[in-house]
Amino acid sequence: MVANFRPDASDPADLSAIEARRLIGRGELAAEELARACIARVEAIDPAVNALVARDFDAVIEGARKADADRAAENALGPLHGLPVAIKDMNDVAGLATTFGSEIFRGNVPKRDDALVAGLRKAGALPIGKTNNPEWSAGANTRNRVFGTTANPHDLTRNCGGSSGGSAVALACGYAPLASGSDLGGSLRTPAAFCGVVGFRPSFGVVPGDARRTSLLPLATSGPMARNVADCGLMLSVMARPDPRDPFTAVAGGKTAWRPEDFANLPRCDLASLRFAVTEDFGFAPVEAASQRTFREGVNALLPFLRSCEEASPDCTDADRIFAVLRSVIFLSTHAAFVDKSPELVGENVTENVREGRSYSAEDVAQALVMQGNYDRRWQGFFEDCDFILAPAVTAQPRDWHEAYPKEIDGQATASYYHWLACAYASTIAGCPSITIPCGRDENDMPFGLQIIGRRHDDLRLLAVAAELEALIAGLSELAPKGPDLAALARAPKLSAAEGFWDVP
Structure with a gap:
């Protein structure tokens, strides 16, 4: 190692990505020292939460030593130089x-990084391991038959969210300052809300999906996760690469319409100059009364600092139908063959999606696409009179992880295992960027996620606004976020010994 961490500072594992990168660049913190601190945190905490399900710590240390040698030699350093990053088990390292949480791919070990991971590594990041997700990222409870359950570090009896649940838990526990996530109907926003971290779903095409099978159907995208907004921006500056293999990533002359480097240096903005719309449920989402109360308490605390804040929502007519049909098309494209050939190896959620997809006709799909076009135009029109939308990230707060999904909300039955994610897929359908940041605690003392939504392709300004709101929230004692009790987690029994750990339908 080439440096010693400052003795008056906190554990290096708890540093922000930006601060750790600054210290490494100045020679005040060795990349190996940071890597060892993160590894020690994993070894102390992960038995209690089961978030990091594949790892090779020898390779991480070797990469950190090379990072230190490059700094000592005064070689050019990438924006993520020496930073550990946790990778969702949907990406190849x-x-x-890479199992995708599927028994069919239990023994799949890729020989090469995929494009997203290769880009992070080229920027100097060190993949510390793979994070758990539900089978094929289907659902918002991180459980599968390959690796079992991941628990919420704020309460080990509760759901950590999903599908990027392992990434959110890894961040909350200090395994790495950055983590990858992906999002179709809230898959990085929901776990960020449940675990008290930040998850950013960018506009479609900002983070290219070079291997997405339904490449012309704009619903699923990868995005950055971190413990604060600025760190998300730093990671996005690397993820937002020019890749013409994604038809929604506009590339001309080798460059995108957006400047990736801008995401690493968020501009300041005046919250009092902006027009905010506030909605509890977008007019259709089944948001529980307790979540509405917590959301209202948070918004009311922020109101004195906002010039314009109006109760309003885009017209979300047909949202449930659009999402159900088009989501099923995506699942049919990849998973139908697995259900047909190896039904015993496919879980309940994926099987149900395939079954549902086969119940729709070509006319149903055509109508859903037309509905989506009309839906999008209504949303874009709404933003003519509004700059940003504030809403809950999730309809219901974390429940017992043994429950596959909320089958009812305040006594009302949910329509499917994904219906309770309506607060997230409302903006997915319109292709708008959305970020979830911690904003207070709910009535069970669990983290609460505030969702902020912006115009399509207004990603930079959305991140800037989120950073301003984050700073404002940090200064309000009733809303300021707090992390999990790491000492208690280190003493907790192994989650794998809990009843129901492997009982995944």
Whole structure:
């Protein structure tokens, strides 16, 4: 190692990505020292939460030593130089298992990084391991038959969210300052809300999906996760690469319409100059009364600092139908063959999606696409009189992880295992960027996520606004976020010994 961490500072594992990168660049913190601190945190905490399901710590240390040697030699350093990053088990990392949470791919070990991971590594990041997700990211409870359950670090009896649940838990516990996530109907926003971290779903095409099978159907996208907004911006500056293999990533002359480097240096903005719309439920989402109360308490605390804040929502007519049909099309494209050939190896959620997809006709799909076009135009029109929308990230707060999904909300039955994610997929359908930041605690003392939504392709300004709101929230004692009790987690029994750990339908 080439440096010693400052003795008056906190554990290096708790540093922000930006601060850690600054210290490494100045020679005040060795990349190996940071890597060892993160590894020690994993070894102390992960038995209690089961978030990091594949790892090769020897490779991480070797990469950190090379990062330190490059700094000592005064070689050019990338924006993520020496930073550990946790990778969702939907992305290939060379030499680590990529299972997608599926028994069919239990033994799949890729030889090469996929494009997203290769880009992070080129920027200097060190993949510390793979994070758990539900089978094929289907659902917002991180459980599968390959690795079992991941628990919420704020309460080990509760759901950590999903599908990027392992990434959110890894961040909350200090395994790495950055983590990858992906989002179709809230898959990075929901776990960010449940675990008290930040999850950013960018506009479609900002983070290219070079291997997405339904490449012309704009619903699913990868995005950054971190413990604060600025760190998300730093990671996005690397993820937002020019890749013409994604038809929604506009590339001309080798460059995108957006400047990726701008995401790493968020501009300041005046919250009092902006027009905010506030909605509890977008007019259709089944938001529980307790979540509405917590949301209202948070918004009311912020109101004195906002010039314009109006109760309003875009017209979300047909949202449930659009999402149900088009989501099923995506699942049919990849998973139908698995259900047909190896039904015993496919879980309940994926099987149900395939079954549902086969119940729709070509006319149903055509109508859903037309509905989506009309839906999008209504949303874009709404933003003519509004700059940003404030809403809950999720319809219901974390429940017992044994429950596959909320089958009812305040006594009303949900329509499907994904219906309770309506607060997230409301903006997905319109292709608008959305970010979830911690904003207070709910009535069970669990983190609460505030969702902020902006115009399509207004990603930079959305991140800037989120950073301003984050700073404002940090200064309000009733809303300021707090992390999990790491000492208690280190003493907790192994989650794998809990009843129901492997009982995944």
